[in-house]
Amino acid sequence: MRHIWKICLTLVVLSAFVVFFTSVDDISLNQHHVQSVFSRDEMESINFTERVTPGVKICRRDDLYTFSAVAKPSADWTKYTSIVITSWCTGSTQFNCFLYSTNKNIEMVKATLSRKRSNHGRPKHCACQYTCNLDNEYHQIKGYLTQVGLSPLKDIKEDSCPQINKYIYPTRQSGKMAICSKMAYGSQEPIKLIEWFEYNRLMGVDRIITMVQLINRDAYKVLKYYNKTGLLDMDIFPSPLPGIDIKKNANCKIKDRTSCFKEFSQEELKDLPWRHFRRSSPQGEHDQMVALDHCQEKLQGYAFVANVDFDEFIVQSNLRNIKEYFNDTILPKYQNAAGFTLNHSYFLANWGISGDGFLQMTQYTQRVDPRYVNYKNVYIPSRTASTTTHELTPKSGFRRIYLKKHHIVVHHYRTCPPVAYWKNCMNFTRYEDKKMLKIRKVMEERALNVKRELGIT
Ligand SMILES: *[C@@H]1O[C@H](CO)[C@@H](O)[C@H](O)[C@H]1NC(C)=O
Ligand SMILES: *[C@@H]1O[C@H](CO)[C@@H](O)[C@H](O)[C@H]1NC(C)=O
Numbered sequence: 001m002r003h004i005w006k007i008c009l010t011l012v013v014l015s016a017f018v019v020f021f022t023s024v025d026d027i028s029l030n031q032h033h034v035q036s037v038f039s040r041d042e043m044e045s046i047n048f049t050e051r052v053t054p055g056v057k058i059c060r061r062d063d064l065y066t067f068s069a070v071a072k073p074s075a076d077w078t079k080y081t082s083i084v085i086t087s088w089c090t091g092s093t094q095f096n097c098f099l100y101s102t103n104k105n106i107e108m109v110k111a112t113l114s115r116k117r118s119n120h121g122r123p124k125h126c127a128c129q130y131t132c133n134l135d136n137e138y139h140q141i142k143g144y145l146t147q148v149g150l151s152p153l154k155d156i157k158e159d160s161c162p163q164i165n166k167y168i169y170p171t172r173q174s175g176k177m178a179i180c181s182k183m184a185y186g187s188q189e190p191i192k193l194i195e196w197f198e199y200n201r202l203m204g205v206d207r208i209i210t211m212v213q214l215i216n217r218d219a220y221k222v223l224k225y226y227n228k229t230g231l232l233d234m235d236i237f238p239s240p241l242p243g244i245d246i247k248k249n250a251n252c253k254i255k256d257r258t259s260c261f262k263e264f265s266q267e268e269l270k271d272l273p274w275r276h277f278r279r280s281s282p283q284g285e286h287d288q289m290v291a292l293d294h295c296q297e298k299l300q301g302y303a304f305v306a307n308v309d310f311d312e313f314i315v316q317s318n319l320r321n322i323k324e325y326f327n328d329t330i331l332p333k334y335q336n337a338a339g340f341t342l343n344h345s346y347f348l349a350n351w352g353i354s355g356d357g358f359l360q361m362t363q364y365t366q367r368v369d370p371r372y373v374n375y376k377n378v379y380i381p382s383r384t385a386s387t388t389t390h391e392l393t394p395k396s397g398f399r400r401i402y403l404k405k406h407h408i409v410v411h412h413y414r415t416c417p418p419v420a421y422w423k424n425c426m427n428f429t430r431y432e433d434k435k436m437l438k439i440r441k442v443m444e445e446r447a448l449n450v451k452r453e454l455g456i457t
């Protein structure tokens, strides 16, 4: 037994070395098959010299990249009073909003820089939001405006590089719950994604948003499947991300992310390390905040929104439906809550498989004690000013509630994080936790059905 344990440990250490060394290598994408994921806006944008037509963004400015334009409803949802444009920006340029309507008019109003993130350092491009106020009552009617452009000029037609986005009109989704899983990228095991989606479906989650980047083909298949069933919005992140020198990366020999859509379209992406997809701090933090801000705007009609990733599961001790639990048990206790902060319960893969089966939730049945580390939030959008990966800021009159005494935590299935806090993780006290076995049968059935349907082995 001891012997086997040592072999396992050696394997874990070895694979950690492999990951480390491949990540410092300057791997050429030419050696890999790449699943092409285009930004909808940039489908037509490969030719950077072409002129702009509304709805298609075909060039990049240094001071602004607009990602989405979402209408902001009045408190009673009878009209839309402004447009919020979630972007990457430097914040140094004064922009005007150009409102495109169904009858082909273009009207100009001043844009206000309504948010520029300054937490997590100052990268080249911060996560920003610009707001265009809608005073004209026609503009406030759902569907009247179709697109919005930002330009520093007085006439957008003179601008060789305006930023134009289609309008998104959020709608009220009373009593419903959504998840923002910031980004989907790299090499993801399809079965783990299926497990995560099926769990959240079982727990009452109505809608999920993720920003898709380059990802392996089978994982992409899973995402497309859940999009087709109506659960998932795949909101494609631009590639390369704003701020990367496009010309410099055109040869695909990149450390960061790829711009080589053309050469690698329709093929599969193999296991490249995360740095090929995700930028490091501080820019990476701001990329994540663009994703979270976009989610918050788009999901503002929902009763509850959780910011959790694909390896995190919100679990109530008796495996109650989490949407119902928040609605009927937690919310009535905290009537002025803006949102709830949940402890993390780590199920560390480094400890080896303690259970059995093919799902993480049955394989890993040992965890550390749930703790206030890397905590995550479930928030009520109408009462929340802003969120980041781990924090939430209430609107005035509302409170952030720390759920330290309730039977609900985030299960996090992963390896020991490579930071000082976890250095001794092999020696952390292990607690047996088999509560997930309560839903084993239904989860296995569901996961197998989806696998079969997708032809994934
Ligand atoms: C890009 O578009 C312009 C204008 O339509 C055209 O003249 C040029 O040849 C195109 N370049 C490429 C590389 O296709
Ligand atoms: C939320 O809880 C209330 C009671 O507190 C109930 O009347 C309502 O139907 C619940 N809504 C949903 C969507 O579960």
Ligand SMILES: *[C@@H]1O[C@H](CO)[C@@H](O)[C@H](O)[C@H]1NC(C)=O
Pocket (backbone or CB within 6 Å): 227, 228, 230, 231, 232, 233, 234, 235
């Ligand atoms: C996914 O589904 C939604 C509706 O359920 C749809 O509007 C959207 O265009 C689909 N595609 C992507 C890539 O999100």
Ligand SMILES: *[C@@H]1O[C@H](CO)[C@@H](O)[C@H](O)[C@H]1NC(C)=O
Pocket (backbone or CB within 6 Å): 343, 370, 371, 372, 373, 403, 404, 405, 406, 407, 408, 409
């Ligand atoms: C959350 O973590 C804190 C300390 O890290 C602990 O005191 C508390 O009991 C935990 N609560 C739950 C519900 O796990």
Ligand SMILES: *[C@@H]1O[C@H](CO)[C@@H](O)[C@H](O)[C@H]1NC(C)=O
Pocket (backbone or CB within 6 Å): 423, 424, 426, 427
């Ligand atoms: C873990 O505990 C063992 C003894 O139980 C000890 O020999 C070892 O050094 C500890 N590991 C670390 C990383 O502290």
